[in-house]
Amino acid sequence: MIKKSLFYLIAIGFSFSVCCQNQQEIKYTLEECINIALENNLSLKSAKNSEKSAKINYNQSKADLLPNLNGSYNIGVNNGRSIDPFTNDFINQQLTFSSANLSLNATVFNGFSLLNTLKQQKLNSQASNFEVEQEKQNLILNVTLAYLQVLNSKDLLTLNEERLVVTNNQLKIQKDLYDEGRENPADYTDLLGQKASDETTILSSRIALNNSKLNLRTLLNLKNNIEISTTGLLFSLEKYKLTSEEVFKDALQNLATFKASELRVASAKKGVSVAKAQYMPEISLFGQLNTNYSSAAQTFTEIGTSLVETGDFVTINNQNFQVQTNQTSFQANEISYLDQLDNNLNSVVGVSLRVPIFNGFRAKNNVALEKIQVEESLIALEQTQFEIKNAIQQVHFDMEAAFSRYQSLQKQVMAFEKSFEINKTRFNNGVSNFLAYITSKNNLENSKINLSIAKYDYFLRVKVLEFYGGETFN
Secondary structure, eight states: OHHHHHHHHHHHHHHHHHHHHHHHTOEEOHHHHHHHHHHHOHHHHHHHHHHHHHHHHHHHHHHTTSOEEEEEEEEEEEOSEEEOTTTOOEEESOEEEEEEEEEEEEEEESTTHHHHHHHHHHHHHHHHHHHHHHHHHHHHHHHHHHHHHHHHHHHHHHHHHHHHHHHHHHHHHHHHHHHHTOSOHHHHHHHHHHHHHHHHHHHHHHHHHHHHHHHHHHHHTOOSOOEEOOTTOOOOOSOOOOOHHHHHHHHHHHOHHHHHHHHHHHHHHHHHHHHHGGGSOEEEEEEEEEEEEETTOEEEEEEEEEEEEEEEEEEETTEEEEEEEEEEEEEEEEOOHHHHHHHTOEEEEEEEEEOOOOSTTHHHHHHHHHHHHHHHHHHHHHHHHHHHHHHHHHHHHHHHHHHHHHHHHHHHHHHHHHHHHHHHHHHHTTSSOHHHHHHHHHHHHHHHHHHHHHHHHHHHHHHHHHHHTTOOOO
């Protein structure tokens, strides 16, 4: 039994290990990363919640145009002296009472406050839609840039690992010569120092790669490790053709952030109209249905008559005779609950006019505050345009510089490759010294690293310019 349990534990552990390895080997393309981010990113989810709230506010402003209909009902017991709601007489007894009310109120005119509020909330809802779209655009850009940064870090790590391979190969040759005592011992120890330097550089590259992956994983809101695939990813090294002014013109037409800011300005202006409505009179229609019930309410039914003495008398021929009279007898009957509600039903209709005369300058101050809000929204729009225009100019300048640097570094790599091959041959044949060899080797490897950095610098800035120009890339 114990052996069987151990077998199951080993099998489960092996399956878990294989599962973890498969999970770690999953590679995501750029398109998959973007789709995951659009599904999981927390900032985007928050923006969508704001969009939902704006939509609800807009729907509520439409519903505010409808009349208000309210009903009320109460029932209770009263002890002691009170007024009978059925007869309005004072009574001193326990009384069960109940009443029901249905009221309707409809605003006919209030300075167009409701209509302007409806228009304002519609503009706010549209602005929220564009803000969600802008959040999506920003997220796609950030994921793309983070993805390229991971690729850049991977390429740099590969180049540094290749550098170490070359160093180890040369170190193996130098060790044989060192052991035989045929070369300068300093050459061998210098290569040992170069190897340690290369290993340190690889460690730094791995840290940079891990940080770039962590940044991408944060944008995707994933908990597991992430690997990327370059499947379907094409890099173009052609010169970007648009000028910064052309990119900015496209941005004004395509970026959702500008459209959202313009709608916020229009919404703020509607807010001024809403505030001005406080100066205007308000006209409304109202109507009511009311009824009530009282346990003291009764009806009386005649059941007959009888002669009763009044206590008075008359004297006839010196003889007194009692005075009698006919007295009608009644039977008290309770009125049913439903009958009372029906009998006591009454209705009220009317028109209400409310004219603002003085409200502590509240209306005036509210209008002033809304006008300030308009100014603030205009400033925000102008600030957004200013910042994005400057950003485009800066990125465009950096893009051109990165492209020129990439072209120069291409020539440099080609030159250093030839130089290294010559110095490598000379060094291996004992014609050249170690200093010339290691200098040539470092020049080539550094130029390759700088070329890779320049390539990704150019790609990153092109993607930013494409983003500002309104291009979607997923």
